[in-house]
Amino acid sequence: MTALSEGSGAGVGGRAPLDADRIKHLEFIQATITRLGTNSFLVKGWALTLAAGLLALSASRLSWQLAAVGVVPLLCFWHLDCFFLRQERAFRRLYDAARVPDSTVEVLSMNVAPYLARMPWPEVWLTPTLLLFYTPLLLADLALVVIAL
Template sequence: MTALSEGSDTGVGGGAPLEPDRIKHLEFIQATITRLGTNSFLVKGWALTLAAGLLALSASRLSWHIATVGVLPLLCFWYLDCFFLRQERAFRRLYDDARQPDSTVEVLSMNVRPYLAQMPWPEVWVTPTLLLFYAPLLLADLALLALAL
């Protein structure tokens, strides 16, 4: 019988079984990745709701004041979403390293500092998913600002 048919967990590529502490560590990392993804989704929802409301209000009154007020929260939400995406990517890299049988990652360590150093802010800031979501909202807001002036 193979190790899988006996019900034990195996390492990467069907190698040696992973220790229970290592499995728990991977579960912790995965829970963090899931939480960061959920946070990113919620931030996008709040950004879209606020931007749509401020754009509608600004367009109905053709007010440059309201259009200007709409830019700052949008940039803040973009930054926050960028922060969550950067953290998520760092935890994914930690997960990839921690799952290797010959991993040098300390068991139950959640330190992602070495991985964050590999991801500069501008690279994450202009990720296609963030750019395609926030740039049109920002451009619409700036267009209304230009029309109102």
């Protein structure tokens, strides 16, 4: 049994241990963070599958229209992935704020609005992980549009 889950005594680092409600709250937040990470992974899988399929089809037919159509869903997947990453970061900030014993975060509150307000969309859109995944797909799609013209 860890110091966080014991009912009495000093906690980690001499701080008071967290109560059961606070621990359950942290578990809820962590489950949400995990779910958002899984959703982001699935979105990347769908984006790659769709982009590869449309690129293969448009390359075999040398159709700039098909290649151009592939840009739209790719941008939509990028935006959706950005949404999940932004939410995940907000929940991580909520977790950090809720994990301290003298936290001002309401127990079992999942409100991340104060954290989202300090996280602009362009900052998340231009995250290296998203740029390194979506930019090559987008460039390949645009290159095929130019070649097929």
